[in-house]
Amino acid sequence: MKLLLILLRSSWISGLVSGLLGAFSGVANLGLIMLIHHALTGDPSEAGSLPYLFAGACVLVLVTQVTAKCLLVQLSQATAARLRYELCTKIISAPLPTLESVGSHRLLAALINDVNAITSALSAFPGACANAMVLVCGLVYLATLSVPLAGGTIVMAGIGVFTFMTGLRFANRHLRQAREDQDEVVKQLRAMIDGIKELKGNNMRCLDFVYDVLLPADTKMRHSLIIGSNIQGFAHSWGRLFLFIGIGLLLFAWPQIATVSTATLTGYVLTILYLTYPLDGILGWLPAMNGASIAVAKIEKLGLMIDQPEQQTSHVAPTKFDSLEMRNVTYRYDSTDDECFALGPVDLTLSPGEILFIAGGNGSGKTTLAKLLTGLYVPDTGQLCWNGRDVTSKVRADYRQLFSTVFVEGHLFDRLLGVDVTPGKLEHWISLLGMEEKVDVQTGRLLTQELSRGQHKRLALLVAALDDRPIFVFDEWAAEQDPGFKDIFYQQILPELRRIGKTVVAITHDDRYFSVATRVLMVVDGRLTDATQKAADSLHVIHRDAA
Template sequence: MILFSYLLRSSRRAFLLAVAASVVSGATGAAFIAVVNQALGHPADASAALILAFTALCLVTVVTRFVSQHLLFRLSQGVLSGLRRRLVDDILGARLRTVEKIGTAPLYSALSDDVVVIADALPGLPIVCSSVAFTIVCLVYLVIVSPTAALATLVAVVVGVVVYRLFSSSGLRALAAAREQQDLLFEHFRGVTEGIKELKLNRRRREVLAGTELNATADSYRRHSVVGLSVFEGAAASGQAVFFGLIGVLLFVLPAYTAISAKTLTDSVLVVLFLVSSLQGGLTWLPMLGRASVALGTIEERIGLLRDGDREDGDREEGDRDDGVREESANRSGAGASPDWSRLQLCGVSHRYPGPAGEEFVLGPLDLEFRRGEIVFVVGANGSGKSTLGKVLTGLYPPERGAIRVDGTEVTAANRDAYRQHFSAVFADFFLFDSLLGLPDGGRAEKARHHLKRLALDHKVAIVGDRFSTTALSQGQRKRLALLAAYLEDRPCCLFDEWAADQDPMFKEFFYTELLAELKAGGRMVIVISHDDRYFHVADRVIRLDQGQIRQEENPDEQLAVSRTGAEPAR
């Protein structure tokens, strides 16, 4: 089973100790039956040795069961924590394009549901191991009591295993199909929670998307789950039926064809009854362990997709995966750049943006230069490549051709993470963290309170410790909080992607005429993606993109005249 092999790879010593304790617990439990049989055979002549053996077996069975469970609990929680950490690290270490291609729902489903499924199933492992050991020792004891009964029991065990294997393969396929439907369910749930306003306003859309489609996916998930779990239950029931048949053979067939004493028959049936009870306890965990194997396989598949995506896209995002040693090396190599660096260049940079149906958008090749202490506006129609340029510029999308240079030093896979640390950004699809942790120390809470007043948010949001008291605000207010966090990062480069789109005129005026000038005076490089042509005059340069190409690079006065008259500027 994939779960056993993964635990063995993760922590061989701890897992083997847990299995060994489970085996001892099962073996002593079976030996306990032998002592009980012996005591029942001579109830008036119980010796001190027999009483001592009975007591010792009771203690050892209980203690080893506890030890095996405790060891496996510790192991499983460590493995689960490591598995979740591994998946998070691979998400953070993968290229942004790879993560976008896989999608949010499959990754979130793996992080949340799959790990929980594995955690719920792991307590059954020592029970299964104990059950197997119990069965083996019972068979050995039966050989001593009655070789014929032992042979019949062995045949029943083999038949039961074969039946289970036949059932389990189809059961696992059904559970895997259910797991695929679960990703679609998570996507539907995301649509319901994030699109609730639109769904409330459109009954027909609600009926189709949150009704028909969601119900169809939920029905498919339920159907495959029921089939998979029922198959495993059928396997358990078949195994139980086989052993009931064995008891029938021992009671009615064996005495008719062999000379077997009543005591031997009683001892044999008693052992088989205990064996069936133990096997039944182990079999009840098999459906959960089957789901856990599917869940673990899904997590491994997600990790494989994240890593394969890196290989397909070219060089690997090593800067994300390693610790500070690599970043320190990158800084020494020049990509981290000294604090007084001044120039950032895009030299023949291009990036291909593949679409879901095979179409593609190509940005570039672009030759651009940006300097500290200047404001550059990037403008153009929707879909012209402005946001893609922002992600390439910040190092989130590595260029497929060409190079990015900082004061002449090329940005490579080895130093790209250090390069990204130059940037603060508020993207159009920004995420707002409620914590200030990770931002520069040195009175950050007081600075945050100061800027809350500047942004007219102090009556809505307070700083409690290192956190915002709330982020349940309007989109414009949330953008102002994101701007505050970006400002506190105090990075040499600032990128704002349509930041002012959700702001009222007062805050647009503040952003364009006051904040940008403040950033420029502080020696920062400021790149603004915008459609606000009335503020183009605050820029030092305006770059217009069209279909991924630079249509023209103009001074802001010319661009302002073009936007107002529609005439072509002089060249």
């Protein structure tokens, strides 16, 4: 029922028309059977118009079936596009921590596999309507020949359908589990693609991953899918067999109970044989509907998991800021471990035109601090103030427009999005970053294939610079650059950004460039201290001892 509501929500008129055309096609199909029966058992002298009626019925079947299918193909694709759009909108508007907890593998499985399952089931809807109408009209026609025989046929068909639906319910348990297991398979496939360099570089790790992780996950999903599909197949065959059992009873048992004419018996056998086709079609469609229902339930469950929309932005990026302040801000990751990491309390003030360096060891909380600062994470306690006003849920999306960010694991799109830049400015940054061969100036395309990590970061910085926001946040940008580009970053790019009035927050370990910053802060075990000179001295001692 939910599936049909989804279909009708996209266009109830097209759905209704395609359903009616499918039903009309079913009536025309049954008309063909009635004409064949009449030609076989009727008076030959009255058969003069039968060829024309037969040809007309064939044309009617063709036109109604093709029209219904064309309508529903368009409608099912529109429904799929709507589902993807609604899910993408929820994903975009959901809080980042929620999306991180759900996992990209679940989101991808829903956007691709579940939507495709729904589309496939909906595409067969006109055929199901036609088959249902054939069955209904066929039973009516059988009743005109003999009411007792029609009653017996309905009983046999009812038993077959009931046993099929019972088997389908048993199969559902395994098919739902297979769909849950599919999320784990997608997760491991993504891990294989993302970690291919690590797998190629260590044969034992590769073998452990394939035989201890990937194959067990795939085997578990496959096992549930095979059991569920086998139960469905058995139920389908068993339900269909009942019609043939009914034909056997009709041919061999009924004449022993009551007298029946040869014409009536022929009509019954011919009609029931024909009805096995539409019944088989419906029984074959129900598993697809069942899979689509599982997909709908999965999408609804995922929607509930991420259905925490944030206030949308005004789509206008702020041109400047006067002050930004974090007051007693804390953030704790959700975990059952009592010793889970917590950041804060943090007190931090940013002013226009300053260059702030944030240093600290791995896992100390630097990236978490950057996500809190940029509004991607919401503080558990404390206040985030922008120009003296609290950053509430109503303005958080607008607040995030203050920042151009380059995170350690940031994604790089293959084109410039959301920027309107002059060719001169684009060429300036391309030249400064040495990216002449990676950017098509005419089209704004970024050649993101086969990039080193350093080139990836440079293209990301290019996009951030063209974005032209008041505050730039760099998460260890220089960590994967060669010495030449490190020097360009600290000695040319950062001073240039400050010269044009930008504020820079850079997470860095490069203590020999600390003189470029107006302030250096140190993060230690989730605590932030203002220790410009102390941070430089400490890191210098660490590097000296390591040498």
